[in-house]
Amino acid sequence: MKKILLLGAGRSASSLIRYLFDHATSENWHITIGDISITHLQPLVEPIAFAEAITFNVHDAAQRAKEVGQADLVISLLPAIFHTEVAKECLKQGKHLITASYVSPEFLALHAEAQQKNLTFLMESGLDPGIDHMSAMRVIKSIQAAGGTLTSFKSYTGGLVAPESDNNPWNYKFTWNPRNVVLAGQGTAKYIRQGQYKYIPYHQLFQRTETLQVDGYGPFEGYANRDSLSYREPYGLLTIPTMLRGTLRRPGYCEAWDAFVQLGLTDDSYTLEGSERMTHRSFVEAFLPAATSSVQSMAERVSLYLGIPQEGEVMQKLEWLGLFEETPVELEAATPAQVLEKILKAKWTLTPGDKDMIVMQHLFEYELHGEQREVCSTLVVLGEDEVQTAMAKTVGLPVGMLARLLLQGKITHRGVVIPIYPELYEPVLDELEGYGIRFVETEKVVERVG
Numbered sequence: 001m002k003k004i005l006l007l008g009a010g011r012s013a014s015s016l017i018r019y020l021f022d023h024a025t026s027e028n029w030h031i032t033i034g035d036i037s038i039t040h041l042q043p044l045v046e047p048i049a050f051a052e053a054i055t056f057n058v059h060d061a062a063q064r065a066k067e068v069g070q071a072d073l074v075i076s077l078l079p080a081i082f083h084t085e086v087a088k089e090c091l092k093q094g095k096h097l098i099t100a101s102y103v104s105p106e107f108l109a110l111h112a113e114a115q116q117k118n119l120t121f122l123m124e125s126g127l128d129p130g131i132d133h134m135s136a137m138r139v140i141k142s143i144q145a146a147g148g149t150l151t152s153f154k155s156y157t158g159g160l161v162a163p164e165s166d167n168n169p170w171n172y173k174f175t176w177n178p179r180n181v182v183l184a185g186q187g188t189a190k191y192i193r194q195g196q197y198k199y200i201p202y203h204q205l206f207q208r209t210e211t212l213q214v215d216g217y218g219p220f221e222g223y224a225n226r227d228s229l230s231y232r233e234p235y236g237l238l239t240i241p242t243m244l245r246g247t248l249r250r251p252g253y254c255e256a257w258d259a260f261v262q263l264g265l266t267d268d269s270y271t272l273e274g275s276e277r278m279t280h281r282s283f284v285e286a287f288l289p290a291a292t293s294s295v296q297s298m299a300e301r302v303s304l305y306l307g308i309p310q311e312g313e314v315m316q317k318l319e320w321l322g323l324f325e326e327t328p329v330e331l332e333a334a335t336p337a338q339v340l341e342k343i344l345k346a347k348w349t350l351t352p353g354d355k356d357m358i359v360m361q362h363l364f365e366y367e368l369h370g371e372q373r374e375v376c377s378t379l380v381v382l383g384e385d386e387v388q389t390a391m392a393k394t395v396g397l398p399v400g401m402l403a404r405l406l407l408q409g410k411i412t413h414r415g416v417v418i419p420i421y422p423e424l425y426e427p428v429l430d431e432l433e434g435y436g437i438r439f440v441e442t443e444k445v446v447e448r449v450g
Helices: 014-027 061-069 080-093 111-116 131-145 178-183 229-235 253-263 280-285 298-306 313-320 336-348 390-407 422-433
Strands: 002-007 029-035 051-055 073-076 096-099 120-122 149-161 188-193 196-201 210-214 218-224 242-249 356-368 371-382 415-417 440-446
Touching (some): 002 014, 014 029, 073 390, 096 390, 111 120, 111 415, 120 390, 131 149, 131 229, 131 371, 131 390, 131 422, 149 218, 178 336, 188 218, 188 229, 210 356, 218 253, 229 242, 242 253, 242 356, 253 298, 253 313, 280 336, 298 313, 356 390, 390 422
Parallel strands (some): 002 029, 002 073, 073 096, 096 120, 149 242
Antiparallel strands (some): 149 356, 188 196, 188 242, 210 218, 218 242, 356 371, 371 440
């Protein structure tokens, strides 16, 4: 019997747990699920013999050593900052590890030792990063196999709300960790366009967007992710003139989010004095210059400070959030980002019956036999409800499928690995189609001007 230890059972774990349970009997698995709270897991595991839920504290070194030591494979869906502790325990005890998170410098430092110990630390195995790598590599390899030369690759992904549940002016609800949404894009975005390196500082990021169209779902806007350059080498595209990875939102979202950035509300680097006594209104007030007139409303002061129309769509979005109301914050020693997160969660949380939506679009340009060609590869996945979400499905299913391949001995790459190899992505993409996760591709020849 193979033993799987799954750490973390939050909002992205539901589809992974279902997949592991569906295959546990045929694969002869025993599954232990560890989380800080297991109340929601008890009804799932009580009726079955091959699974158990345990209260797990990642900082408890003795418990961490015990549980990892009993496993053949560890899957971590914990917050990314905790992965390194788990990985070091896996190294110590000779256990394979899978996560959906980005490869960090701390993880890269473990690569050589993991290789030496014949271990696979398979990362970036969820949606983005994950399915984006796998689907892009399949198209890239196909183009190269036909003799084509790639000249441009752009890839955008968005976790959004499904059209039937899109009932707020932001056209957005949380489908993954709200904190990550609030902190998204901080730092400098780096990419390459027509052979020139481009850099977008955070304070300008949401002002520099690109419009994309998705058949049947209309327009979206994309903004650049932090670092698009680091994937040129693993993708085998070191000489490509244009490469950009980005995030998708509905039109108007980025302009409104930029108001938070310009006000300073997304800053997570310091704590606010007396945050527990603040209201939404006094929170915003703390970031504004002194009023020039006693008759100025808060909305008027914000619109003047930001240089945006008081009756415009951005201000309507801000007012809809209750940003100018006397609602208590009730957070002690909070950062601006933490206060903003709480305000947004009150309005952007999926309610019973809500469905989310994943949209991913890859745009390739390449030359073949003197022709300039374009390929558009698009994925749209709709959630079932507020629990079995499209986000949970697209993050959890590929993790589960790769876990299955690893335990079957079909993954031989060792060290810190991402799923850019055909023996990893081909079976996963094929299996995902059975779950309705399927890319639609269109190709056209571009007529040369002149």
